[in-house]
Amino acid sequence: MNISKYSWNSQFDLHRLLWDLPMLVSYSLVQCLAGKTDAFKYIESAVKKTGNFGILIMQIIKYLPQPASTLLNDVNLPQTVLILSDNRLHRWLPTTIKEVHALGWEALDVVLFTGDAYVDHPSFGAAVIGRLLEREGLKVAIVPQPNWQDDLRDFKKMGIPRLFFAVTAGCMDSMVNHYTANKRKRSNDAYTPGDRAGARPDYATIVYSNIIKKLYPDVPLIIGGIEASLRRVTHYDYWSDQLKPGILVESRADMLFYGMGEKSLLEMVRRLREGELITRLTDIPQTAFLVSKEKELADGTSWKEFKLFSHEECKREKINYAKNFRVIEEESNRMEPDTRLLQTIGDKKIVINPAWSPLTTSEADDFSDLPYTRLPHPKYQGKGDIPAYEMIRHSINIHRGCFGGCGFCTISAHQGKFIASRSETSVMKEVESVVNMPDFKGYISDIGGPSANMYKMAGKDLGICRLCRRPSCIYPSVCKNLDTDHRPMSELYRKVANFKGVKKAFIGSGIRYDLVFHRVKEEEVNQGNLAYLDQVIGNHVSGRLKVAPEHTADQVLSVMRKPSFSQFELLKKFFDKANEKYGLKQQLIPYFISSHPGSDVGAMADLAAKTKELNFKLEQIQDFTPTPMTLATVIYYSGYHPYTLEKIYTAKSQDQKLAQRKFFFWYKNENRKELIAELRRIGRPDLEKILFNR
Ligand code: SF4
Secondary structure (H helix, E strand, O other): OHHHHHHOOOOOOHHHHHHHHOOHHHHHHHHHOOOOOOHHHHHHHHHHHHHHHHHHHEHOOOOOOOOHHHHHHHHOOOOOOEEEEHHHHHHHHOHHHHHHHOOOOOOOOEEEEEEEEEOOOOOHHHHHHHHHHHHHOOOOOEEEEEOOOOOOOOHHHHOOOOOEEEEEEOOOOHHHEEEEOOOOEEEEEOOOHHHHHOOOOOOOHHHHHHHHHHHHOOOEEEEEEEHHOOOOOOEEEEEEEEEEOOHHOOOOOOOOEOOOOOOHHHHHHHHOOOOOOOOHHHEEEEEEEEEEEOOOOOOOOOEEEOOOOOHHHHHHHHHHHHHHHHHHHHHHOOOOOOEEEEEEEEOOOEEEOOOOHHHHHHHHHHOOOOOOOOEOOOOOOOOOHHHHHHHHOEEOOEEEEOOOOOOOOOOOHHOOOOOOOOHHHHHHHHHHHHHHOOOOOOEOOOOEEOOOHHOOEEEHHHHHHHHHHOOOOOOOOOOOOOOOOOOHHHHHHHHHHOOOOOOEEEEOOOOHHHHHOOOOOHHHHHHHHHHHHHHHHHHHHOOEEEEEEEEHHHHHHHHHHOOHHHHHHHHHHHHHHHHHOOOOEEHHHHHHEEOOOOHHHHHHHHHHHHHOOOOOOEEEEOOOOOOOOOOOHHHHHHHHHOOOOOEEEOOOOOOHHHHHHHHHHHHHHHHHHHHHHHHHHOOOHHHHHHHOOO
């Protein structure tokens, strides 16, 4: 069987395949289609006899009653790269040396290590980077969740790549993944088959990188993903309760990609292939690297330079660390960034090049339309679900970026403030792929993004945006230059909902309702925005609409950069009315945070009273977790607001945090006495009356 005549794209036409496959396999396939499951026995023997197709497994999930995992267990083939399902032949990137050889590859160009399981889906960064490199014609392998505690065979098995090693901790910072807000070790990991904990180390980027650098000191190593990105300069690490240096120092990596790394990666690959050394690539936007403190970078760029307070200065004076944050955040959120940030540490200097301008629609489409299988690698069959994948397997991400600028959130720090929207064509193509998934039952779980309702939103006059340094386009008030028209989203939702095979398309991402209620002078936009919310409540809620007011007290909301709670009250009225109109009994579920910087017992008592008056007994609540590189974390550690340099209180001890948290559960008898005593202590008898009818 000569497989080389096929182009190595991930999809083949079934008819072509049937035409070309040996008779035995074709026969087996027909048997399978007819429901004779024992035909897999034939397939098994067929694939073992057919050379390159020894790695082929036929998974006719759509046509057979059993779950795919049972079938695959029956087939019991050693390696799986290709899977036929839904009339298409899928191919994953190789994860073992056998799979590499099965592709006829002798050596690799890039080896990518990730702390997550390998899920070949655009929501998983390693898949995006792997597929992008593949599209560039490179031979790339992914080593998911390598064992860092044995003889390190996972780090050695792929050999030395021709271009570079790459490391990511995965979709989450490994410490956020591993520990609760109270620093208790979690017993699960949503990015691992079976939700199993322990598949990656703490500080995964640093651990993986050091192993690679020890084994292969001369091979270029790049790091990326949210952990590397948000730890690129001196940052507060909540779990060790200290300021840590930029992660390039401890990881010893040659280069760091921050934010969404595709464009930097393409540029780097092009230049490495032209024979440039990685040490010469100092002018690629959105990258960071370490050089000696004295080194002058004469690389021909016209970027300005800004010297941040050094790591040592930050350690000496917390306020310096706070001041740094303002510069970093403002520079990260510019439309046309032009300033290189420098931070010294010891005799070294971290250089952070300015970011790329926001992606265009065609670039966003390009990175979304790569030939993902949208499935976990078959090696995980029978090892349990990957919860993070189960959540998004039938969802579609329609844009990147968020201009909310919430103080506790890392999205804008990572993806940026400007929205990069995909075209309708690209989104609808993905809808078609989801509809064609064998297990799709007609329900799209989310048409969303970091915030659901920012698709296609941008400044009306981009000239003004180019000069803007606001970290949020909607806080403290919605910018007059922001086009808040929701009608393109309404239109897109309608198209998705009417697509053949879709019974319902839900909106699972958080809706910024303050954006919907914002009034502009064009009445048709105001009406269109309210019609959008009505459409969402009527057609796109799966029983519960989750939203995130996060707090009720203005003193906290202003630190969070969140709108007044009155906006939530407006939403509640609108929601109740729309439900009545549609004869629905849906629930509104608000999310809240306790112990956020700025929050004290009085603010929490306010939260309890206001939510009680709206008839809520809260369930979606959490303690604030200080994650790297957020405004709130900087305040938590330094005590200063980086923009005003005002001092701000944060609850830090367990007792202080518990005292705040108890107000969520004012209705529990066992809390009553203690809460009444607290309210008396802070002189709020008015709230005592509201909460306990006294
Ligand atoms: S000018 Fe307004 S819309 Fe443009 S970036 Fe600034 S805040 Fe956002």
